[in-house]
Amino acid sequence: MGRVRTAAFEDQRGLILAQAARLFARNGYTATSMNEVAAASGVSKPTLYHYVQDKHELLLCVAEFHIARLQALVDEVQALGLPPRERLVQLVQRFVAAYAEARNEHRVLTEDVKFLGDEARARVVAGQRRVVAVFADTLVQMRPDLSGSALAKPLTMLLFGMMNWMFTWLRPEGAIRCDSMAEVVTELFLGGLGSVQVPATTTTSSRSTPPKKETCS
């Protein structure tokens, strides 16, 4: 049947991807050499190239495995059939936990995507967009007046900003636990959501705004 090496091959490949994610996260994609990835994985450089085609594929695999994990998370939560508010609580809680567990991969996803080629980057961005859309839809269900306004996606991105930025300053060994931070994020965001004013004019703004460049002050 299948080649005997497959299981061990995938194990070794997984270890290489994890080590690559660690090095990319710490030193950046460009500043990380394939020699370093090989050494950290306990193999020679030619052996490394037996498991991955090239440096870009290494980056793409790290990013896509992480995106796939996040999409699975979204599917799980949607399968629970919760009302929107409870669904958002679950989403935040599980995303923060997933980010914490895959800290290196998450950093690579948020910082090194620009080093992918155009098609590869487009795939990754499309995956991210699908995840963001679920959050945005949930927000609209919680506040129907957001529907049609231009605010649903920006609000979603502010929420992602809190979660994503968290892992630039929250140390895993620190006194603050990730799950307690997830609670704070939830309280802050859900508590503040009702205070955000939806401008009545924003609904028609998609028609009235010309493609004229609006420089941010």
Added chain:
Amino acid sequence: MGRVRTAAFEDQRGLILAQAARLFARNGYTATSMNEVAAASGVSKPTLYHYVQDKHELLLCVAEFHIARLQALVDEVQALGLPPRERLVQLVQRFVAAYAEARNEHRVLTEDVKFLGDEARARVVAGQRRVVAVFADTLVQMRPDLSGSALAKPLTMLLFGMMNWMFTWLRPEGAIRCDSMAEVVTELFLGGLGSVQVPATTTTSSRSTPPKKETCS
């Protein structure tokens, strides 16, 4: 008489720093060559090295000029003598505007600091910490029960997360104006701040915790 070259020298140097910031922001520090910086600045590489000592100094100057701008902003707002809530509104509004105006420099500051040497990075991080401290102090003045809790700095970092992350998805040519986003951030954060629960047990943890605190970078 004073050196005639000084004014022109500083102008040229400023242009080089701006071009370096643009290239670093777009392609990353490591992936940007000194040849590209030189070409973008309209000078030869030897001439580039007449204006900067080396590549690391280029990165350090971009980061420090931006930090200095932010510290000046903080000083301006503090000089207004506003009550804490209005002070925070002003801080958010001006920081978002400053980030928008110095978009490239801001991206360099948040993504490429790791490529600085130890001493240089320590200087930059110290500057960031001073800025963060003003935000955190203002939060504590708004909610005195945050004093002594471990939540003031994390909450501040959530606020910075919304602002910092904003410039990864908000396009300058887009329909959404930066100042209107500053309003949304303010409404969301101030509206949600009252909903955040301060755990009673956390109060004593700040005294019992040794220097093992989170480094808010």
Added chain:
DNA sequence: CCTACCGATCGGTAGG
């Protein structure tokens, strides 16, 4: 799986 290499390009500097 290793040693040994390649085309190219890196950051930085020589002489003029």
Added chain:
DNA sequence: CCTACCGATCGGTAGG
């Protein structure tokens, strides 16, 4: 001696 540059190339190292 200084400055402000240029064309050319240095020693090392990148991905492969």
